[in-house]
Amino acid sequence: MNLTGEQRRKLREEIERVFLTEDKLTSIFSEYPEKFGGNFYNQISGDNYPTRLVNLIRELNNRELIIYFIEIVRYEYYNFDQDL
Numbered sequence: 522m523n524l525t526g527e528q529r530r531k532l533r534e535e536i537e538r539v540f541l542t543e544d545k546l547t548s549i550f551s552e553y554p555e556k557f558g559g560n561f562y563n564q565i566s567g568d569n570y571p572t573r574l575v576n577l578i579r580e581l582n583n584r585e586l587i588i589y590f591i592e593i594v595r596y597e598y599y600n601f602d603q604d605l
Contacts, residue, residue, distance in 0.1 A: 524587060529578050532591070536574060539598050543570050546577070549593060556589045 524532065536546075550562040565580060567573030581587040595601050 523585075524578075524582050529575075529582065532578055532587075533574055535601060536594070539594075539601050541594070541598070543573070546574075549590075549597070553589075553593060556593075557586060 541549075547562045550557050550560075554561075562577065565573050565577045567576050578587070581590050
């Protein structure tokens with residue numbers, strides 16, 4: 522599943538809407554090393570959270586891991602958009 526630019530933007534907005542902080546994102550990736558590998562989030566570049574979030578979505582998309590991420594977030598955060 523490759524996301525378009527518009528879909529990546531919508532995903533970023535949805536992550537921000539459900540208040541996924543950088544700490545929560547770090548926890549998600551550390552809890553699912555079998556899906557993402559060790560220290561996945563820590564390898565994402567960026568000087569601040571918004572930049573890292575954009576880079577994270579791009580990297581997940583490029584590595585074809587975005588679907589796993591969306592499934593996990595939907596499971597853990599019931600108010601996360603189900604249409605993504």
